[in-house]
Amino acid sequence: MATYDTSKIRNVVLVGHAGCGKTTFAETMLFEAKAITRRGSVTEGNTQSDYTSVEQARGHSLFASVLHVSWKDTKINILDTPGLDDFVGEVVTALKVADTAIVLLNAKSGVEVGTEIIWEYVDQFDTPSIFVINQLDHEKADFDTTLEQAINRFGSRVLPMQFPVNQGTGFNAIVDALRMVMYEFPASGGKPEKKAIPAEHLERATALHAALVEAAAENDEGLMEKFFDAGTLDEEELARGLSIGLAHHQFFPVFCASGLKDMGSGRIMGFIHDICPSPSDRPAAKLENGGSKPCDPGARPCVFIFKTVNEPKVGVVSYFKVYSGALKSGDELVNADNSAVERFAQLYESEGKNRDAVPELRAGDIGCVVKLKGSHTNQTLNAKGSETKIERIHFPAPRIRMAVVPPSKSDVEKMAHALHAIREEDPTLHVEQSVELKQTIIEGQGEMHLDIVRFKAEQNFGVHLEFIEPRIPYRETIQRESNKDYRHKKQSGGAGQFAEVHMRVEPYYEGMPAPQGLTVKNIEVEDLKWGGKFSFCWAIVGGSIDARFINAIKKGIYAKLEEGPLTGSYCRDVRVSIYDGKMHPVDSNDMAFQIAGTYAFKENFLMAQPQLLEPIYDLEVMCDAEVMGSVMGDLQTRRAIIMGMDAEGHYQLIKAKVPLKELHKYSSTLRALTQGKAKFSIAFSDYAPVPADLQAKLAAEYAKHAHDEHEH
Ligand SMILES: Nc1nc2c(ncn2[C@@H]2O[C@H](COP(=O)(O)OP(=O)(O)OP(=O)(O)O)[C@@H](O)[C@H]2O)c(=O)[nH]1
Ligand SMILES: [Mg+2]
Structure with a gap:
């Protein structure tokens, strides 16, 4: 319940491919920081982060969740995000408010498609990032290959701080090249014993240490001079140099861990405490009007709502970041979008499902509040008299389109209400009442995403939705x-x-x-x-x-x-x-x-000579080289025109033009076809003539329909 100063706040987001171990790692961080006394597990469905029944049933995170720990004198807010491609909107949301990204790589599978997808966003936000090669206890763990892939993909700024000793089922020690020490863990994980680096690892550790010192010196002229004069840097200088490098995306340290075995998270929290930026170390926040707003605890309160959740029995919970000032329970703020006056009656800090009341949250901190009347995701609230608008989160464009059928005529209104409410908490969902097609069209990120929409409608609003193939807006x-x-x-x-x-x-x-x-x-x-x-x-x-x-x-x-x-x-x-x-x-x-x-x-x-035209979409698929053949084969069955193929790292990028009609359920087909080793995006391109046989078929259907109508 302590109040933390801006300089003592760290906002970190856990990102990575589905199943790389983010939720397990978050649980380990909570346990190591003594925020919980017992570690839950994803398999048992009792982690702090995956607290909704639907996440537990699926064994995957589906929503970004907000946790926090105190580590020494800092508060670390932890955002755990889903790795499944369909929920990338949650990752974007979390990256918006995070000051450091912890990119988890699975030691048994290296850089995966999910890592690629996320990196695009990390890059956009310019978020300082650290890599954690996780699951080093796994029998197939391969640290060196994973590291090599990361360097190939993300560049030579990726520098190992650590390497594992005895990776695989006997994993129990990590050599730390920054501190030049070996951490040896008890079999059950937890607090390691510090030991001298064994002789056989000393050469590698020394070389890595030298590389780190050099990386630290590179980012600051004063440090560079000192480095040339003295040949080394002291601990404080090293920390300062690395901190600058991290903040400027010039340096991505790599750590070792096993979330499952509770090994490595303590050292990473130490690094977050020592080196990672506080909110005020980051560049001033961009504003909608092109200006910027520094994270100033002395200014008047300004908060940005990055996420809202409709919690059964609680109501709408709004998660926000304080962009400036010190917000106190009872403060009244005005919504810059719609002028709604909102009383933040009780402030909370979030612990997954639970909330702890706090009296005050200072600039840079993340908290939540319940039952705001008229404020939603992507809106800014200020102390009266200011109309500052923090730049909105730009969500990815939809990739799947369906028509929604209500179960009965009497449910039409209920359905509209449910979809409206779900949309409000999920900006990656698009809903349109199409006059042209005479259907309610819903668009989202993939079938799993729409499945969750269906689940929410049922659970929170008692409406059963059925999705069918939507009509195509021909011309x-x-x-x-x-x-x-x-x-x-x-x-x-x-x-x-x-x-x-x-x-x-x-x-x-x-x-x-x-x-x-x-x-x-x-x-x-x-x-x-x-x-x-x-x-x-x-x-x-x-x-x-x-x-x-x-x-x-x-x-x-x-x-x-x-x-x-x-x-x-x-x-x-x-x-x-x-x-x-x-x-x-x-x-x-x-x-x-x-x-x-x-x-x-x-x-x-x-x-x-009438000609029917159909919408054509630009499709981009990025896939592992090994599944390229199947992806191309499938595209041939979709009347696709291949526009280009390129290699990106060990991935292939395919660009094609595909009729909208042939993209129906593409997301699930692609996932099944590639075992999740591909990602794709679509964007409307133009209209093009439909083939004669399809035109004849559609014209005949329409003529028959018109005839039937006439008969009635
Ligand atoms: N061997 C081993 N297994 C792990 C480790 N961390 C997680 N797992 C297992 O990997 C599976 C996925 O773990 P999660 O923590 O749910 O992974 P996640 O990254 O949160 O996955 P999403 O939420 O789907 O993105 C679970 O069965 C975990 O028990 C680890 O360090 N070692
Ligand atoms: Mg998870």
Whole structure:
């Protein structure tokens, strides 16, 4: 319950490929720091970090969780993140507020795809990082290969601080090249005994030590001079130099550990205490308006909500970082996005599932609060009078798309409410009520991600969601010109209806000449809100149709632009010219010309060699070289066009263009195909023609559907 000064706070995030041991390691840190008296395990489902039933059932972390320990005189806030690709949004969230990343590598599998994915984000945030080669007790542990892969991938700035002795099932000692000592652990782990480095390891340790001294000197002119003069640095200088190198991404130390056997975490916490940056050692936080905000404990309070969780029986818990000032229980802050005034009645520090009340949290610290009224993830709250907005977290673009079906009509509203609430706590989830497709479209990071959405809807809102393959937002266009007249004539009882329209349709393209052979009175080009253009040309001479019917005709055409003649999809890139027609002195009216406009357009469109277009996505797959063949083979079955292949470290990067329709459930196929040794991202590219056979099939389906509707 102590209050920590900014200089005594360390925010670290554990990141790494799924299953490398982050949660187990976090548990070990808590145990070594005496925050818990008994170590839980992932297999028994009783760790502090993986406290939700759904994480325990799956044996994986799914959400970033916030823990803390006190180590000597510092408070270390620990963010444990999921390694599964589908939950990378949680990693981004945690990196936003962390000041040091602890990148765990699994000694039995080296640099994995998950490591690659995370590194992209670590790099973006410029987070000082340390590597921990974990699971050194595993029979297949291979420290040297893992280290070599890390150096190959992340560069020569990766420098081992330690190396293991007796790695494998008999793992019990670590040589520390910074302190030049060997730590030997009891069989049950815990506190090691310090021993002299055995003769056979001395040469390696000395060489590593020299490399560390040099790395420390490199980052500061004063230290460099001292190093040249004296040939070495004292302990304080060494710490200062390494600290600068770490902060500037010039130095990534590598540590040894076995989380499971409780070996190595104490030394790492010592390093976090001694060398890793406090929040005020980091560059000032970037603001939305391009400015920056230093972490100043003396300034007025400013907090940023990086995560919200709807805890059953508790309500919404908001996790925040204090970006400046000292926040006290009872303080009132104003939300810079929506001006909501929020009372932080009771501040807490987080211990996984539990929260401990604290009176005050100072700049740089991380805490939580329950039941804020109108504040959500990615929002900043300030003391009254300030409108500072900390730069938002930019979440990765979605990679999977599904349509949601509510179980019954009466559940529609309940479903909308549930999805809205879940979205609020999970910014990687996108929900859209698509008018075009007449479906609720939900987009996320992968099938596991959407599974969790389904689970939350059921558990927290009592709504059962079903996901089905969504419709594709096709587009229709034409490939040649057509000229056709349409006469609408109706004589039923009293007043009749009459309108005749002579229409030309042509494919529209940028810079096309005016319609040939027509006397153009007016021509306009409109951007369609679903993409593409619509050009309308009025070429009536001699008053065969009054100008007062222009809008009615346009409205009639629009009805078909919105529900294309071929498949009912939106039309784009067409030019329509009205060049002649007929009116009747009594029976012509807006309604008649609207109908004539619709049918003239429909018939001309179908004669103009209509072409269905489909959305194409840019796909990037990064995979282990050994699974490259299967990935390529699979892409061939998806009508993919390969745009390029490149080697990145021991990974292959494949770039391709793939129709959206063929990307359905790609995430799970890819995972199964590569045993998780691949990652991918997608982004909309453009529209392209669909193959003739698919077009014929979709057109026939639409015609049948229209026919059935008519019959009813
Ligand atoms: N031999 C050995 N096994 C370990 C070690 N650390 C973790 N494990 C085991 O590896 C499995 C995964 O451990 P976790 O701690 O859940 O790994 P994680 O990195 O949190 O995984 P995600 O949450 O899915 O990203 C569990 O069965 C652990 O018991 C270790 O140091 N040595
Ligand atoms: Mg975990």
